[in-house]
């Protein structure tokens with residue numbers, strides 16, 4: 001893996017394009033731009049390379065890197081809607097970014113999710129094949145044994161590309177019960193869940209290369225970088241350098257620090273911000289682009305007033321339910337599992353959560369409740385006519401969109417749950433809200449500056465992350481949808497064949513019966529799904545009044561500066577994010593090359 005930590009040498013290079021953040025989108029952009037040999041590309045990544053580390057590579061070890069040296073260790077502010085709790089918000093501080101930390105699930109939203117972005121005036125962002133993966137089909141017997149089905153021959157899966165996706169080699173014993181249980185309550189298996197509608201029950205594919213049985217992630221875009229691609233690690237970008245060109249602000253480079261020393265690197269063509277949904281808005285604000293009140297309070301001189309920087313934060317949220325498992329677990333012998341993994345690339349260490357189902361609220365709640373939720377969604381004032389119409393149409397029964405996701409996994413996913421019985425093991429039924437109404441924000445913290453000496457807030461400090469979970473009329477709607485989801489999850493856990501191995505509820509306990517109690521349990525147990533978006537959103541027709549970047553991802557009010565990462569999504573999608581983020585990276589790189597006249 002050819003990266004460098006030589007900041008002195010890096011800052012002496014004359015770059016055409018500089019990319020801030022060597023994460024999921026950033027490395028996709030960098031490697032695509034570097035395909036043009038006449039261009040010189042630089043990437044600055046705050047973390048180290050974790051290439052070859054078992055805690056990143058081995059599928060069943062996913063989760064181990066959370067809270068360790070590859071994590072930014074972010075936290076939300078105390079959330080009134082969660083009883084005052086703060087939530088840890090893990091993000092990857094490592095080459096590959098959050099794609100090195102995630103749980104490897106690989107899926108897409110429904111067709112309507114992307115079409116909604118286009119309907120807002122972001123031309124070119126509708127559902128049209130954006131394939132960035134190389135799919136490895138399983139053998140036919142495997143498909144039947146594990147209900148691992150995808151649509152042939154018209155599958156919307158890539159056949160080329162640096163990211164490899166496949167079915168896991170082995171499955172948890174619980175997966176054999178998953179489809180049948182949903183089928184029993186009338187939910188059909190969906191063999192084409194990647195082709196534009198994810199509604200139904202299915203077996204997910206994952207970002208794992210089956211030949212090596214290891215995680216396939218953004219670093220694989222740049223394993224052997226060409227000579228014109230320079231990747232500097234352990235370099236924290238502190239600011240985008242903005243200079244006046246022909247009377248307008250333009251990005252000309254970045255200021256960064258490494259091991260306590262300050263440097264500048266310059267870009268002749270463009271700077272690209274790919275620091276993710278938490279730090280792309282932070283860096284815009286630190287560079288003088290954002291809300292006047294936020295920048296003023298933190299001591300940052302305002303260059304471009306942009307009211308939506310850091311606003312519009314949307315997050316998927318999880319409620320982990322924990323039924324008692326009976327005989328699902330097989331005895332774990334760690335050393336044997338590791339040996340088997342090394343020898344055969346199979347066994348327990350290749351297992352990931354794969355049991356998925358996405359359902360519309362109309363499958364979870366009585367008709368009158370769905371009508372009431374739809375009507376409440378139309379009365380929300382915040383979103384404007386276009387967004388309100390898109391959001392409320394998600395309750396239409398003919399649309400069949402996956403408003404709530406259900407995932408089953410062995411193990412305790414609930415950090416608030418302390419098992420009462422020593423040695424007792426649990427499994428988790430996760431329910432995940434896909435189209436949240438709650439809107440939060442991420443901003444630089446006025447507490448961090450200006451100090452008494454006039455030093456403003458810096459990139460070394462954590463921004464204020466305030467997702468506003470379950471707050472106000474928007475949040476109440478989210479809570480109601482989660483309530484219906486939680487009841488449905490209880491129904492699934494008490495339906496055969498899953499019921500046969502779950503003797504009874506653990507959390508919520510059997511004492512939690514009324515809606516009121518269940519709402520209380522949701523408030524106490526909701527955690528992040530690590531899917532923040534929207535903080536530098538595409539504004540569509542509304543322009544800067546509706547977002548931060550235009551549909552070609554150019555920052556409003558600043559020339560030669562783009563944002564390319566999860567933060568540009570204007571509305572949430574019903575899916576895990578990485579496939580879409582890679583697609584944003586690939587599409588963003590195409591746009592850069594087209595706009596520079598380097599590709600038609």
Ligand SMILES: Cc1cc2nc3c(=O)[nH]c(=O)nc-3n(C[C@H](O)[C@H](O)[C@H](O)COP(=O)(O)OP(=O)(O)OC[C@H]3O[C@@H](n4cnc5c(N)ncnc54)[C@H](O)[C@@H]3O)c2cc1C
Nearest residue numbers: 021023024025046097098102104105237276566576577578
């Ligand atoms: C724990 C976890 C589990 C997840 N599970 C799944 C899953 O199973 N499936 C799925 O599809 N999605 C999952 N996701 C979501 C998905 O991984 C992310 O949405 C996606 O990777 C975000 O990509 P990004 O390019 O926007 O940001 P990132 O990949 O986070 O990249 C941002 C990069 O910028 C760097 N950076 C930030 N600030 C600076 C700075 N000032 N200077 C220099 N560098 C900087 C960061 O270190 C990082 O490398 C998960 C995410 C997490 C964290």
